[in-house]
Amino acid sequence: MTHGIVFDIRKFSLHDGPGIRTTVFLKGCGLRCVWCHNPESQSPRPELILYPERCIGCEACLEACPEGAIQRAEDGRLITSAERCTRCGECLDVCYAEARAFAGETMTVEQVMAEVQRDAAFYEESGGGVTFSGGEPLAQPDFLLELLQACRARGLHTTLDTCGYAAEATLNRVRPFVDLFLFDLKVMDDDRHRAATGVSNAPIQRNLRLLAAHGHRVIVRVPIIPGYTDDEANIRQIGAFASKIGLTQVDILPYHRLANDKYTRLNRPNPLPDLTPPTETRLAEIKHTLESYSLQVRVGG
Ligand code: SF4
Ligand code: SF4
Incomplete structure (x- = not known):
């Protein structure tokens, strides 16, 4: 039986795709964003x-x-x-x-699906379904693929919340079973991306191009992190890129401080203990800038 490491299953989620959803959080991520709001997700182990x-x-x-x-x-x-x-x-x-x-606990595909299936009536009524998030769900490709296939077999809408950092072959295996991608774009300059996340953004941009070229439904998600992603040059590059490859929807996700407590509980130093969330004024400016690239923009997703 295929199994993977799950660190949370959140019921009645309203912000991870359409309708009422169950969000399954898979552990492990190749990035180390300094602002990570799910630090318990990063390691592949419990x-x-x-x-x-x-x-x-x-x-x-x-x-x-x-x-x-x-x-x-x-x-x-x-x-x-x-x-x-x-x-x-x-x-x-x-x-x-x-x-x-x-x-984080080890679960089989059957165990996850049993949890997910409990709220099937709510998905049907609300146009909802199941979202796979993390961490980075593509970091557990076999487990994710079987979960997506199990959802498809039960007629459940699937959303993949991803940072896009994965091999092209991995994305190609799972994408036929994904109805909606929530795809993070953080920093467009590669040096700045490496400094903030530990990895190059080249595979991320390649994968986003691939999804757009194949006509997948994609909402770009931009975390607004003061001093890291919120400058006008970066926002304009994101707007131009998304627009150029034919995407139409962007969610901007303001930084929040809810993760500060998590770093303490994990016995780990918080890389940005004093960072403050963006102002309403700056969020409105960013929304306006992105809209100038003919994108539909929501704050908060
Ligand atoms: S603190 Fe000690 S007992 Fe607890 S998990 Fe770590 S090694 Fe095991
Ligand atoms: S000392 Fe505290 S943390 Fe340790 S076993 Fe007792 S209650 Fe739990």
Whole structure:
């Protein structure tokens, strides 16, 4: 049975495609965007998440950890060493306060589809369906392909929320089973893209061209990150590119700070702890700029 790593299944989602949807979040991503709002999605493996506010101080986890990765600091807090932790899960088994958890669990295609199928009546009524997001769903191509095929066999509308960073052959395998692509375009200059995400944007732009050339339904999504993606030159390049390859719809997604807490829970430094969201004025200007390329633009998607 094909299986993969899923880190969340969100029901009744209204922002990941048309109608009421179930969004399945697959773990693993080839990019390391400094503004990532799902840092728990990046690693392909399950990761330890900490909820110190639930901790009752019983120290069962200290005794259970075979690596000695958990220690009590002088100020009384429990510290878990990211270097020593092997993600064995022993500490989770003994923590009855549920102060420790894993982001990501192994699921089979059948298990995911059983979850998805529960809300089939809502999809039908609302014109909704199933969205695969991440992380980057294309990073688990066999699992994703079987999930998409299972949705197609059940007549469920499919949306793929992707950063577009994948081999062309991978995209070609899955695209016949995708009804709508939500495709991220972040930074058009390659050097700036590498600095902000760790990878070149060449395969991303190639894949977007490919989808457009084959007539797929695509909504471009632009995260508006002050100092990284929001400058006029970048917005104009995105508008010109999308328009030139025949796309018509763009969603602009303003940066938010909801992920700050996630970095703490993952025991990881936040690369941009002080970044503030874009102003309403700047968002309106960006919308106006993109509309000047004959694109339909929504704020927030
Ligand atoms: S087992 Fe859970 S509740 Fe007990 S000390 Fe460890 S984290 Fe806290
Ligand atoms: S998951 Fe990490 S912290 Fe928990 S017991 Fe295993 S090695 Fe120790």
